[in-house]
Amino acid sequence: MENNHELALSEIKQLLQSNNQIETIKAMxxxxxxxxxAIPILRETIRSNDDLSLRTIAIVVVGEIGKDAISAVxxxxxxxxxxxxxxxxxxxxxxxxIGKGSISLLKDALLQTEDENTLFWCSWALAMIDASELPKEAISILMHKEKHTDNIIEKTASQEALAKVIGNTLN
Structure with a gap:
């Protein structure tokens, strides 16, 4: 059975290297x-594939695997x-x-960057996983983004995260 599994993964890996995007999506x-x-192949795709659509799909698939995908954090x-x-x-x-297994690296990323977009999406993810883990600085980042962005996705995401923070304080 292990050999069948390895063979299937080998075939999928070949499809991922295909120029046919439909076949590549099916493989993903x-x-x-x-x-x-599947995590090793997904991680390799995220790290090294030049096709942004394929990398996005690989990232989404990692999320669908959930907490078992912790090595991809x-x-x-x-x-x-x-x-x-x-x-x-x-x-x-x-x-x-992926959940709580992401928290420590998200907190580290908050401390290691000054990029506004990275700070925002790290803050959003932390709030959505566990608002009690969100540092005060991250709440300020969410509030700033909510007030100053024209991007409807960022505005909605910041409002969603801030609602989680408020809900957490009420509990």
Missing amino acids: KAIGSKGEQ PDLIIQLKGTDEQLRMAASLSLVR
Whole structure:
């Protein structure tokens, strides 16, 4: 059975390297069904694939695997620090889906960056995972973004995170 599994992963890996985007997307969905065993291939795709759409799909699939994808958290944090908005949003959502195992690296990322977008998406993810873990500085970041952004996604995300913070203080 192990050999069949390795063969399937090998075939999927070949499809990921294909120039046919439809086949590549099918491969990504198939690999996600392998759960934790798929993480190495997904991480490799996130780290090294030049196709932003494929990297985004790999990030989303990691999130769908959930807490078993904890080994991918460092790769997701790197995506939060990148310049592509779609990758940052997908990474932050996947970190939320992974859950509490993401908290310590999210807190570290808050301390290690000055980039406004990275700070915002780290703060959002922390609030969504566990608002009690959110440092006061992160609350200020969320409040600032809510007041000063024209981006409807960022505005809504900041309001959602701040609502979690308020809910946490009421409990």
